Amino acid sequence: MTVLSDLLVKLDPVKVIDGPERRADFGLDTFPSANACVESCQDFLHFMTLFHQSVQSCVWEYWPYYDYSWNRNQVFKLLRSYFGENGVEHAHLIARTGIHGGLYGLMKRIAKHAASEFQRIDIHVTVEEFLMYLDDEEKEDAAREYSERFEDYLPPELLENNGLTLLMRFEKVLENHPYMIRNVTLRI
Incomplete structure (x- = not known):
């Protein structure tokens, strides 16, 4: 050889493509989102921050590194990259109304991003x-x-x-x- x-x-x-995608899907599927409170923009951002931390720990296969401000900052960056300067507000509207896939669609997008970043770096x-x-x-x-x-x-x-x-x-x-x-x- x-x-x-x-x-x-x-x-x-x-290994390098399917593995991270499976782990991201697992993070998405196992995160407790059924009773998500996303009425206020702050509640929404808090929920997405916790989700981001959870899915990152699944994709990277490590014990959760809980730095709330870092995870929150990453969510801000992602939502702004998806929806522009008012990304958080726009995403909050999507989560509240269910348009364009609603909250689950946003979570799926963040999980996919986590997998793709892992793939690129790995x-x-x-x-x-x-x-x-x-x-x-x-x-x-x-x-x-x-x-x-x-x-x-x-x-x-x-x-x-x-x-x-x-x-x-x-x-x-x-x-x-x-x-x-x-x-x-x-x-x-």
């Missing part, structure tokens, strides 16, 4: 750690092996210049690998 093969096992889409760290321990010759060998194994799925421009383009973008190519494999398997 080559060093590249070892890395590709770690980048298996079932994949990046795994690839960065792999490349950090390779010398230049080993990187070239790994890039060559990768292009031979996956040339049918790679964009032609990456294979130009005798693989130099692939080598120059190797980190990004490897970070995209689980998604490429997922897309290929979905088409089959």
